[in-house]
Amino acid sequence: MRDFKPLPDLPPPTASTGAVGWARANLFSTPLNTLMSLGAFYILYIALVPLLDWAIFSANFVGNDRNACLTGGACWAFIGNRLPIFTYGSYPATEYWRLDICFALLVFSFGPQFFDKFRYKMQLGIFSLTAFPVICFFLISGGSFGLSYVPTDKWGGLSLTLTLAYVGIVAALPIGIALALGRRSEMPVIRTFCIAFIELWRGVPLISVLFMSSVMLPLFLPEGMNFDKLLRALIGITMFQSAYMAEVIRGGLQAIPRGQYEAAQAMGMSYWKSMGLIILPQALKLVIPGIVNTFIALFKDTTLVLIIGLFDILATVESAITDPAWGAVATEGHVFVAMCFWVFCFSMSRYSQNLERKLHTGHKR
Amino acid sequence: MENATSNELAVQLSDVNKWYGDFHVLKDINLNVAAGERIVICGPSGSGKSTMIRCINRLEEHQAGQIIVNGIELTEDLKRIDEVRREVGMCFQHFNLFPHLTVLENCTLALIWVRKMPKSEAKDVAMHYLERVKIPEQAEKYPGQLSGGQQQRVAIARSLCMSPKIMLFDEPTSALDPEMIKEVLDVMVELAEEGMTMLCVTHEMGFAKLVANRVIFMDMSQIVEENNPHDFFDNPQNDRTKLFLSQILNH
Ligand SMILES: Nc1ncnc2c1ncn2[C@@H]1O[C@H](COP(=O)(O)OP(=O)(O)OP(=O)(O)O)[C@@H](O)[C@H]1O
Numbered sequence: 348m349r350d351f352k353p354l355p356d357l358p359p360p361t362a363s364t365g366a367v368g369w370a371r372a373n374l375f376s377t378p379l380n381t382l383m384s385l386g387a388f389y390i391l392y393i394a395l396v397p398l399l400d401w402a403i404f405s406a407n408f409v410g411n412d413r414n415a416c417l418t419g420g421a422c423w424a425f426i427g428n429r430l431p432i433f434t435y436g437s438y439p440a441t442e443y444w445r446l447d448i449c450f451a452l453l454v455f456s457f458g459p460q461f462f463d464k465f466r467y468k469m470q471l472g473i474f475s476l477t478a479f480p481v482i483c484f485f486l487i488s489g490g491s492f493g494l495s496y497v498p499t500d501k502w503g504g505l506s507l508t509l510t511l512a513y514v515g516i517v518a519a520l521p522i523g524i525a526l527a528l529g530r531r532s533e534m535p536v537i538r539t540f541c542i543a544f545i546e547l548w549r550g551v552p553l554i555s556v557l558f559m560s561s562v563m564l565p566l567f568l569p570e571g572m573n574f575d576k577l578l579r580a581l582i583g584i585t586m587f588q589s590a591y592m593a594e595v596i597r598g599g600l601q602a603i604p605r606g607q608y609e610a611a612q613a614m615g616m617s618y619w620k621s622m623g624l625i626i627l628p629q630a631l632k633l634v635i636p637g638i639v640n641t642f643i644a645l646f647k648d649t650t651l652v653l654i655i656g657l658f659d660i661l662a663t664v665e666s667a668i669t670d671p672a673w674g675a676v677a678t679e680g681h682v683f684v685a686m687c688f689w690v691f692c693f694s695m696s697r698y699s700q701n702l703e704r705k706l707h708t709g710h711k712r
Numbered sequence: 713m714e715n716a717t718s719n720e721l722a723v724q725l726s727d728v729n730k731w732y733g734d735f736h737v738l739k740d741i742n743l744n745v746a747a748g749e750r751i752v753i754c755g756p757s758g759s760g761k762s763t764m765i766r767c768i769n770r771l772e773e774h775q776a777g778q779i780i781v782n783g784i785e786l787t788e789d790l791k792r793i794d795e796v797r798r799e800v801g802m803c804f805q806h807f808n809l810f811p812h813l814t815v816l817e818n819c820t821l822a823l824i825w826v827r828k829m830p831k832s833e834a835k836d837v838a839m840h841y842l843e844r845v846k847i848p849e850q851a852e853k854y855p856g857q858l859s860g861g862q863q864q865r866v867a868i869a870r871s872l873c874m875s876p877k878i879m880l881f882d883e884p885t886s887a888l889d890p891e892m893i894k895e896v897l898d899v900m901v902e903l904a905e906e907g908m909t910m911l912c913v914t915h916e917m918g919f920a921k922l923v924a925n926r927v928i929f930m931d932m933s934q935i936v937e938e939n940n941p942h943d944f945f946d947n948p949q950n951d952r953t954k955l956f957l958s959q960i961l962n963h
């Protein structure tokens with residue numbers, strides 16, 4: 348009998364690795380492929396060169412008025428000049444630090460979640476869903492702890508956009524879960540109420556929800572009773588969002604096999620325990636992509652508050668580009684807004700992928 | 713009198729009837745199971761075997777008759793249902809482990825949340841039963857990473873953690889490959905030898921001969937025949953039993 352000896356590892360053939368190998372295999376493998384690759388390069392070339400020229404090479408980055416932007420390139424000086432307004436709205440400049448703390452807290456609560464090594468993800472997650480919004484509310488609104496009161500009509504810009512989206516997301520998730528459970532309840536009153544609620548809010552465009560909350564609602568309220576416009580918008584957005592959330596979560600609940608409920612029952616678990624410990628964790632995990640999808644949609648839909656006179660980031664940019672002190676800067680303004688939205692939406696998307704990967708326990712059967 | 717019976721009788725079904733809509737799925741079921749007794753239930757598909765044993769821990773509701781488990785009569789009363797489920801463990805055909813929890817967490821979950829046991833103590837109990845079903849080394853894995861036989865043994869350990877007085881098995885081996893059936897049956901035989909009261913729906917006739925005190929044959933929603941395993945297999949009385957036995961023994 349001969350001894351078993353593994354063969355030595357050989358280096359891979361050179362032409363199949365590295366940039367050259369990759370290009371040869373993927374771009375130039377046949378004459379037709381070569382032709383198409385060259386064509387694609389040419390199209391990229393004629394599209395990219397003027398774009399890069401506009402955005403970077405002939406762009407102007409510093410200056411205080413239209414005279415800084417005479418080269419014909421992008422006028423980023425305008426964005427730089429108005430950045431405080433785009434970020435803080437008409438919040439008093441001496442109090443910017445309060446919003447800065449909130450931004451820093453936001454980064455602090457979500458940044459570490461992207462690192463696999465970080466150990467306190469759970470604790471930090473709970474912090475960002477509970478303490479974080481409360482701290483931010485007291486900081487931004489003021490009126491206590493020696494902070495001066497800042498009325499909500501001074502809130503604006505990116506900080507308002509984030510406020511609307513964050514409250515919409517954080518408040519809609521639990522309400523959505525409750526509605527989804529209610530819709531599957533065996534109690535007819537609860538079930539009917541939940542179905543009616545969901546179908547009502549889901550059947551109306553957000554823009555009319557906002558319009559009603561700001562214009563119609565005050566007509567029905569008793570004389571003298573008047574509550575904050577931002578609060579009304581937040582309630583409208585939350586109701587609207589929770590109806591969508593409920594349907595996404597219901598999809599997850601329906602995918603959990605009946606055996607899971609039965610096993611929980613057989614072990615003596617109450618309805619709430621089996622929901623909280625067994626059904627919901629699995630159902631929510633299944634629908635993470637759908638949940639994040641509605642988060643992203645909501646984030647972008649917050650721009651609609653423009654029509655009820657709230658100045659979110661898009662509205663502040665819209666009003667700034669009409670300023671005669673600057674020339675035609677509409678493109679720069681809108682590119683800036685688009686980039687801001689993209690950064691946040693893309694982060695949410697990455698975060699959800701991260702979460703899905705982490706929660707995967709290999710039970711595909 | 714009431715007390716005396718409840719001391720000896722683990723499960724008592726009297727004239728139990730149940731319907732699914734118009735379909736009469738249990739017809740006048742009468743069955744008394746003494747504490748420590750091992751019952752095997754067999755019969756053709758759709759005869760109501762699962763429905764009957766699922767009534768015993770109220771996964772299904774019976775509509776007429778009386779079910780008394782360990783002296784507690786099952787009614788609408790949620791408290792009684794809870795008490796009964798405390799005494800009764802159940803294993804399912806498809807295991808129904810919780811896929812998002814590890815094997816150990818599957819076992820400790822109910823101890824911690826239903827029995828309010830401290831975590832470390834619950835872990836000790838769980839490890840004890842995982843050792844009994846011979847898979848302590850899999851404790852940190854997820855159910856999706858185990859073979860079918862291992863999963864069913866985890867499911868048995870999970871039920872045993874709640875220290876039930878009665879165990880219900882609903883075809884615990886029929887979703888398994890032949891080589892895994894034995895490892896699960898071995899665990900069940902051990903359990904039987906320790907004196908657990910067992911009601912087991914199965915078509916494993918070897919198992920029935922080895923451990924059962926009584927074999928019950930169900931067909932068309934009723935109990936057709938019951939006897940000790942020796943007479944049941946060698947000398948069946950009813951024509952339908954004979955037909956059924958010839959079918960499952962000859963295939
Ligand atoms: N939820 C239900 N609604 C309506 N009919 C049902 C329901 N569950 C079971 N049945 C019917 O009741 C009958 C008995 O079902 P049961 O599951 O008790 O059979 P079984 O003897 O366990 O069969 P098997 O060996 O296939 O598991 C079947 O005819 C089945 O179609």
Ligand SMILES: [Mg+2]
Pocket residue numbers: 761762763882883
């Ligand atoms: Mg069955």
